[in-house]
Amino acid sequence: MSAAVPDVKEIWNGRIVEVTLGAGPDQGGTRRTTVTVGGQNTLPFLHFEGQMPHKPVVAVEVRDQAPDDWSELLVQAWGDVLSDPAAWAARAEELGAEVIALSLDSAHPERGDTGAKEARSTVRRVLEATGIPLIVYGPGQPDKDNEVLVAAAEEAAGERIALGNCEEKNYRTIVAAALANDQLVIAKTPIDVNLAKQLNVLIGDMRLSRDHIIMDPTTGALGYGLEYTYSVMERVRLAALSGDAALQQPMIVTAGYEAWRAKETRTGEGVPAEWGDWRTRSLLWEANTAVTLLETGADIVVLRHPDVIPLVKQAIEGLMQDSPVA
């Protein structure tokens, strides 16, 4: 049966940069495990075509104060730990998280307005409670982001944490803090290949080395623009593999955050019966969003619901199997 099956393999001349999150005792940190992503020279999971040396990983979102706008399903699933970031992070690690994505939400001027001191203490406590690498997000308000992320960067010196989000209007302070303390940054841009590229270039101009940058191309949830963000990520990855060095960074996506904004996950009542069981629907909504984005190149997916962690990890395991080509 050697009939002419065309060879569809592409030879790419680009490769994604390898980025390592977390540092163990031998590198000046305290992490029991570290995570390396990137390194692939092919589109996701095309093992027959190129190498994908590192599997994508699952990060779990932890907030420094109990969220007041989260779905009841999430609140029930996590229970008491929601009010204690250290306990929450430890629980997430037990449940299979490979990275903790800590959000310093209480620093937001309208949600607590806490400062550098509280940020340091939260970061310290979460680091002590877990052995996996850490991402720290600011509250998304530029002045406060600067304040708490600089503090977090200093507090976690040596731990090789990632600081987010670095955005075009506000990347300088965060990059400077990363430079001073040898941390990574998450470069976030609004669903646009050129803006993503530009921000990477600007960060590179500040001399942060490429193995310290992870990009967040911004995504949508299933049913809420997922297709569009999928194709933007795909274009980012295609450009990277074609040799555009400014786009060869691993990508992180906040699938949990996006999925739990959807009506389908937020609402359990007053919806058509054919939508089915609320909980099942919601978990699948988050898992589906995450897995779809993995297939377009996500290297780190940030999840919310504890029961979605094993679903996504299982999918990753399956996708990482070397599928034989007939």
Place this chain on the structure above:
Amino acid sequence: MSRYIAQAALRGANLIVREAEEMVEAAIAELGPDHPVAFINTAYYLPVILGFTGLEVTNLGDLRKAMAHAKRLLNSPPSQQLWLPYLGETLDAGAATLLATETIEGVRFARGEQPEPIPGLKLTGTSFTSPDSNGGQAEGGFANGPIDDIQLRAWGIQLVDGRMPGFAAIVGAARSNEAAVAIVRELQKRNILVFLSGNVNGRSIIHQLQEEGVEMGYDTYIVPFGTDTISAIYALGFATRSALTFGGMSGGQIREILLYNKYRVFAFVLALGEVDDLKYAMAAGAINYGFPVIADTVIPQILPTGVTSYEHVISMPFDDIPGETDAEKARRLVQRCTEVRGVKIKITEVPIPVPYGSAFEGERVRKADMRVEFGGSKAHAFEYLFMAPLDEVEDGKIELIGPDFSEVPEGGAMNLGILIKVAGRKMQEDFEPVLERQTHYFVNGASGIQHVGQRDITWIRFSKAAVDKGFRINHIGDILYARLHADFGAIVDKVQVTLITDQQLFEEWLTKARQAYQARNVRLADMVDEAAEEFYSCTLCQSFAPNHVCAISPERLGLCGAYNWLDCKASYQINPTGPNQPIPKGICLDPVLGVWQGVNEFVYQNSHQVVERVSLYSMMQDPMTSCGCFECIAVVIPEANGIMVVSREDPSMTPAGMTFSTLAGVAGGGQQTPGMMGIGKYYLLSKKFLYADGGFKRIVWMSSFLKESMAEELKAVCEREGIPDLLDRIADERTATTVEELLPFLEEHEHPALTMDPIF
């Protein structure tokens, strides 16, 4: 390069190197070579020595090696570069001086003589980050000495992210205590970090500030290093460590460290009072870092640029600075310092009594709500932005010449001239109209203020509500000053605004402004593609048309109409990594079609290897792609051997059988579609408009909106084409919406396209 400075610096360097060497030997004889040497609270050893040599000094013996290095620099052979005969040696002598002075401070630390005791000096904030500083004595009595690593990081982040523009290393003493305070206050106002050292005849600026009760210390961003010139080395240690910490460099990478400082650390040396040989030698050391030296006394200047970004050494005698008071002189002195170093001023808020933001841009002020108007039917107003040399613009000066509107009855009108004088190292005359046009957006951002028009048809209205809140004519100047700095800081260093209501002066400037407008028109007309070295790209629309690239030339603006060649040129200056990049034209492959090798290469790369060839002057062969933002669509009408141009404003049916919106769906998306192309409406006026396809005479149908809104300009084009009534021979939606109606119209009017070469 001044021979005088070179000689002084070499003398100073030789002396200090010898002195340092003697000190090292004496200390070794007394304490032994293993006696420890360390600056407090730093992981960077003796940072300047580390940076220059890679040497990690930990004891007195190591200082011998540093001195050996310094001596080698003094013995360097004469430079081969004849055009700057002394520069090489002087810079090397400066470097040797830095190594020697740091060595001296190292010895002093080894002997416990640093930080320097200064009776009565108490530093603010020092104890927090450097408990060991102040000589370990909370009561004070000591200069700060070197800055510790924790403070370096805190300030370093601000220096790197731009919140702190740079630092000033002040050496010596001001001519008076008042002048000392005024200079430091001016620097503080600009968020510039102040380092103090040195003296003149035993009197230091540290003493002066101390006497005037100025608080010094980390908290006030004023750091007294010591009262001798040698302690100024700590400023360069700080600079070196910035590069090591934030630039990811390691010891010994001196070239990288110096370049890092030149391009990223906006520091300068302010030499107050007499400049002796050692100060010249230290100054030569600072120039290595790209830090210029400004002296308030008469010294020879070094103007040619090269090592520093602009001038190297500037003399600005304090007595000769214009100004009534020391404060005013200080302001000008500091202003000059920031110019010479290229420090940019950051302005975040627009200081006016009404809310400000782009949300107010579309606001209208109705007649009934209006307090006063400038321009319109009852008065005249104009706005005129022009560039001037740096020393002829007083930054931040906003002046109203003539009466305010208080005498004007409610709802009345008066004349107003807005003169905006700008200066900048990167400013070009070509940017004048680009910046001037921004006046519209800037002024409109104020709540209750309406701005319409431009040039001498400007029309501004102030609402009663805005005036009640205190808005006055001067505030237009405040807005322009703040926004030009904030948005165009990359090209504008200084902005001065004069608002004229005085009748005579108004007439005078209106005449001048009109001459300038005319000159600009001529210049625009003269700008042809052949004359430009580079075209510009615009890839702003790739977010929705991923492979679309606009190639913008002087004679073909972007299809959206929003970006012409000059806009792109300015945009590139402001944002060098942005969507408007220069495209080197390269070889012209076809002057008729408008094909250049450079354009093809750029478009191929940036369309992600999709578009291989683009003709700038044809819609038939390799036309430019269209994103979707086009003002008009040009479409071939084969039956008429011509093209039609439909404007976005035109909802009617066209002879192509499709409306604008249907056509847009076909033309957009970044595809090359021969026979169909999006264009900016001003491209219609260009001599290069579809030059290869027959030009303007090919147009057989045009939306009446275009005919009417651009009547004057189109008339001129028709005359240029040699058929003055051509516009009347072109059909529009009122005369033809089908090909069947179009053809008889064209025949009846003897449209030239009918007898032109076949378009296919």
